[in-house]
Amino acid sequence: MNSQTTTIPVIETVLKAPVATIFLNRPGALNALSDEVIDTLADQMEALDRDDSIGAIVLAGRGRAFAAGADIKGMVDATEEELTKLDRFAKWTRIWKIKKPVIAAVHGFALGGGCELAMSCDMIVASQDAEFGQPEILIGIMPGAGGTQRLTRAIGKSRAMEIILTGRRFTAQEAYEYGLVNKVVPKEILLSEAETLALEIAKKPRVAVLRAKEAILKAGDVALEDGLAFERKLFYTLFSTEDQKEGMKAFLEKREPRFKNK
């Protein structure tokens, strides 16, 4: 590889504390998710997760698409044995374990791995032109980075079946009606809207935000009774935070709280 190709980072992070926006930055490849992209993305997200000045993360794509899928070229000759041994998709787990809220700002295509990446985020803001889909079936495979699980949980079995088995794309408006995306906005203000939402959340007492996210994610994982017990336990832990004391006092004193994220 020559040095020119390595000077353009595949991921670019813009810090506007308390919000950080991560851009997938391979516009020429419609932000196809190569191994390098996923690794670098996970590195960046983990770094932001540790950064106390950051309260919420926005994930967006540069160019004409959010992310138009996996790196097909890099996979065409792969064998079952290789894939199983390397377990390349295991890298995604790092993204799924990010503790801070992550908002996907989706425009253009979010297909295959791109759709799975958007669904890996906690919320999705989409532009009117966004199109989602899991077209793996059209090239002889199936979703492999969470599509069958996350799409089904997000929009229900019947719709997930239709989308995954036909490979058809669905629009931002459909995704909104299915409950997959939080809001649909004009593409011109997509980033502004996602960052506004991120800022609103980033200003909330940090520990409570992280615990609430953890509890909500648990809801997709466990039986109701276990989820309720988990929630109750986390709820009690918040009473050891300064922000709980401050928040409740401010409420009673009818003033604005001043949170310290402690």
Added chain:
Amino acid sequence: MSTNATEIKELVVEKQGIVLKITLNRPRAFNALTRVMLKDFKKALREVGEDKTVRVVVITGSGIGFCAGADLGRFKAETEAGHPMDFRKDLEDNFHPIVKMIRALPQIVVTRINGACAGAGLAIALAGDVKYALRSAKFVAAFVKVGLVPDTGSSYFFAKALGYSRALEFFLSKGRMSAEELVPCGLVNQVFDSPESLDQGIEAFVNQIAQLPPQAVTLTKRVLQEAAQAKYFDEALNAEAAAQVFLGATADHAEGVSAFLEKRKPVFKGV
């Protein structure tokens, strides 16, 4: 390659200052659409979407017609022998992108309806943000006569503007309406008596757009699109507020306010 074949373009795209003019150019076939034209049309719309120097897109037809819709003969001939035409694929790949992209463009799209439009040509004429027509231009509902339904969005445009019953009457019984008849319901904005006055009307509109801050123009298009489709009043209020949050932070907004207070002409930069 003969030079003649490449010189006669079925779709002519010309940039004139802040205007991009797209002309459907098969005058002898009343500009009936072929797959090649639709492909070039899509490409032109995709490219202009990225071109910040263009503020208005004008779509028109050459000769005496605007657009006669799909060239069904050509579509059939191009379909592989023994295979039925895949209508869904043709609509989704060739026709829908045109009307969707027109609505999605950041620029204002003026359809210059210089003559008859029929079939999908109806839909393209009515997909414009602003519709300026020759008084004599006819809108022809050709679909049902060939055993098809109104497509490419024409059912939507007519049902929304005329209401269900009058739209049904148009497609099934009247079969045609003049540009002038479509002014009261808003499907056509203005009619003009001659091609010259039509061009003057468009020029006047373009000159007004040129004076305005680009982002506010685009977002006015967006909030009105939202309002036109909103089921609830709150949706429109939310769309307005979201756009205002964005525009309130732009340099052009600050410039507009300063110019107003200083009683001078604003200089907008598009940021």
